[in-house]
Amino acid sequence: MNFTTLNIKGLIKSLLLRKFTTGLLILQLAITLGLLVNSAILAFDTREKMSQPTGLDDENILIVSTHPTSGSYRDLDYYRSIVNEDLAKLNQLPGVNSVSITNQLPIRGRGMLSNTHDIDNPEQEKTDKYLQDVKYTLADENLAEAMGFTIVEGRFLNESDELDFDSEAKNNIVITESLKKGLYGDESAVGRETNNGIIVGVIKDIMLDPTLPRDKQYGLFMNTMMKYIFIGRFYVLNVEPGQMANVRNQVTDTILAVQAERDIFDIFTMSEHLKSFYRDDQGLSDLFLLLCGLMLFVTAISSYAYSQFHISRQKKFIGIRRALGARKKDILLYVLTENWLVYSIGCLLGVFVAIGFNILLSQHISLSKPDMMLFVLATAVIFISGTVATWFPAYHTSNISPVIATRTV
Amino acid sequence: MLNMNNISRIYQSDTIQTHALRDFSLNVKAGEFVAVTGPSGSGKSTFLNVAGLLDNFDRGQYELDGVSVQGLKDDELSRLRNEKIGFIFQNYNLIPDYSIFDNVDMPLRYRGFSASERKRRVEEALEKVGLVSRLKYLPSQLSGGQQQRVAIARALAGEPKILLADEPTGNLDSLMARQVMEILHDLNKGGATIIMVTHDPDQAREVNRNVQVIDGQLADFKIYAPLEKPVDSSGKTISAAVNEEMADA
Amino acid sequence: MRSNSMFTYNLSLAMQSFKRAPSLYFLVVLTLSIGVGLLCANLALVNSMASDPIPEKSEELFHVSMNTWPNDDPQAEPFHILRYREAMKIVASDIPKNSAVFYASGVYARDSASLSLKRFDSSVRATTPGFFALTNAPFAYGSGFIKSSGMEVVIGHELNQKIFSGENSVGKVLELDGELLTIVGVLKPWNLRPLFYHATEGRAFNLTDDIYAPLETSIDLGWSIHARSSSTVSYKGVKFTRDRDVFYLQAWVELENSAQKQAFQYYLDNYSQSLKEVGEHPLAIRNELRDVNAWLLEQNIVDQKVLAFTLASVLFLCVCVFNASSLLLSRFHSAKFEVGLRRAIGASNKHILVQGITESALLGVIAGLLSLLLSWLFLKLSTKFLPDLENLAVLEPKLLLLGVLLALVTAVFSALYPLYRANRYTISAELK
Structure with missing residues (x-):
């Protein structure tokens, strides 16, 4: 393209003569850019959150959330016998590697928590407030295999860690690596005693509560699920890759065949669980994208109307330019450049709108700061949609006959 | 220079066919100053549009400065208009938002000249019409005569082969009209080929040749002897007259 | 014209x-x-x-927060959930026009006379009887229960639709987790937006409850706590909470004027002072009364x-x-x-x-x-x-x-x- 045929100074001057319409369009473009940038931030943030490693065998973990509906379960021995039968039957399903039961799942905000400190050092909780809310998970010995935990030190819970239900003895516990660091730094933790029991093992961190920092995923596990069976709400199944659909279809029937008076709330994989944790973030990000679409549409209408309106007033002058030797593409370029100039100013102003809007939004929701790439991206989107919108009037204009120049009316 | 042979231009509406030009032939030689006259609706505007490559024609041959124009693409016609033709319109057709400089500069940009070349040509052309001091003015700040002189400068800046003037003094009072005509005659003396559409019989008489168009055809030919240089008794030059007018403005 | x-x-x-x-x-x-x-x-x-949600008396209903945490570790701020002992102290006062102390639970419900074994997952408000007058709960049939114990319940409109297809079910007997309780009242459709009486734990926009059961009965039956609870000791279920440091009950009081409010504040502070005197209240005394709108604002709902x-x-x-x-x-x-x-x-x-x-x-x-x-x-x-x-x-x-x-x-x-x-x-x- 040959831009020497354009008189940029003249273009700016002609824009200034239409201060009102140009100003309106520039404002619209700036707001649109501001929204585009922040919507993109939300979308990327959400995507990043959802793609964080959980430390778990996400795709191959199936979770069943269930609760008895019958009063018979108030007899805990009956309850336990049914659960044991459930676990055995689920384990027999082809494709199931292992089965466990727990009171709460990772990737959840709050839940059952307990303060935790070394038995001789209760002051720890005052210097590290995360120690006041350590995720307290009841488990059985199969949970490590079912969830795919990695042992860093010591061992996971075994059958001998399950005490008699009326025993007052101290429990053995397994803790996450970040909790170990929080309690003992780089020292070994196995054999140390906490207010919640004696540490027999440390597992690699998993994403317990995504709202907490990565290095504060404090959690502990103890083999007391059978003791407090009435809060054992989740069966955790580790499934052979490729067998998921198959197992999933059989779970309900298997459980209800053991005893029918149960409510099965939900059956989901760990990756679905992760997604549902961020469901609202995803929803908001989708809403923003929808709004972006609408806004681009409206702004495109404005760009169209802007050039259409301008051209209707400029017809005569376009004709003169044609008469004086402007080619069709010169006119096309002239009209488009005028719009591009407006978009450039709008996008430039949009940088401030985007930053302001970002600050405003961050008072309500958490979102990252805008970066250069996003501005470039959003500017490109605006230029493309604007050019598409003005293409028709611009093309139409380039077809204005030069004869118009000799008409005197 | 300009050679039209049996040109026909037909406007077709739903019910009527109008022959705006009918087997129109005209040959203008380099250096000639031709006046085209005729009643309104006779086809002289159509002639000018066709001659200026603003409008196409339906039959016949048209050769401009040795280039046969029929069948040329739109871009090529634009190029010819830009390089070979200088237009002077009745209502000047200056771009009101542009300064005098930018108005004269505009066709040069389409030619693709460098900035320094454009500047030289714009100033030279405005020098010729005595308005070089008003580069930064807007058209609305000038009188009608001055505006028309800017338009002449714009036509000259591209050093065209032929100037086409459409009632160049139609909107001017007699004093200003006189100045514009003097410039045109001066240019003609300097070798420019000029075709001027006019309804003023006096103006038509002052030129080399007057052709009359009636009903889309060449009706009449009058060839006048070339005039003496238009200098009045006091011996004032054109630019002096221009200065006088500036003092009035 | x-x-x-x-x-x-x-x-x-x-x-x-x-x-x-x-x-x-x-x-x-x-x-x-x-x-x-x-x-x-x-x-x-x-x-x-x-x-x-309750414009007719939102300025007269107050949520009670206290900081009776028995050690000085985590709970420095007044807490929105209370121990059984504080809750009973509030119920015992005759200063408020009405008071309600409750926790949220859930049971499976069916018509005990029905042949079908289908049970409906129902949310439970285990509460003292003052709840109904305090919240202006609209009754379609019957009325609220009068005592905090007894095998009686009030049910919501929707559950009545589901189980009894909307008819007057007062006098019918529900089987709730194996126990038989008699319906004494049925509510009209009841929309509370926000659900001011339980605006914590992200529940401010839940629907009103399916079942309202007497508090003592619910505790005795061991209906588990379905909302936030906090304790300094371990315990084996809600049955064992009455004399322990388990915080799980929310309390609302209806105080008709500022004199009543002042009197009740004094009553609470006095109670805290008495705890302090026997060494059971290590924190500075801070008992807070917030009316409906202040409470909802504070919850950032x-x-x-x-x-x-x-x-x-x-x-x-x-x-x-x-x-x-x-x-x-x-x-x-x-x-x-x-x-x-x-x-x-x-x-x-x-x-x-x-x-x-x-x-x-x-x-x-x-x-x-x-x-x-x-x-x-x-x-x-x-x-x-x-x-x-x-x-x-x-x-x-x-x-x-x-x-x-x-x-x-x-x-x-x-x-x-x-x-x-x-x-x-x-x-x-x-x-x-």
């Missing part, structure tokens, strides 16, 4: 104008109504979240995501107004010949202005009606993207009115500058 006929004349001119540039006016109406509709849908959500999106939709409406304005400008510009003609035959500037405003007001009304439809649509869409909002997506009449007004105002506002410009076109310039 000259002004009247002028108005109809203006209307007919507006209609002609619409007919002359239908696509342009369509775009104006469309963009304005999308903008207004979207904002309205969001405002409807914000309105539901920020409204006063207005969804921040919705607020963020509302901000965005305000910006969007701006864009829509700018768009409408530039469209109208080009419309009025292309009609300026006609304006010039009217001026020439004697229409005053004012006539032209009134004509323009009539036209834009008509546009506004059309856009307003369309925006109502779009608000409804956007509400449905919002709840699809943010399912938690489902109980909130209600378009109240005042919002419908707001929508139409907003459309009207934005339409007239959009037309202001274009009209001003149109009035400056001189007669001679257009008609030379």
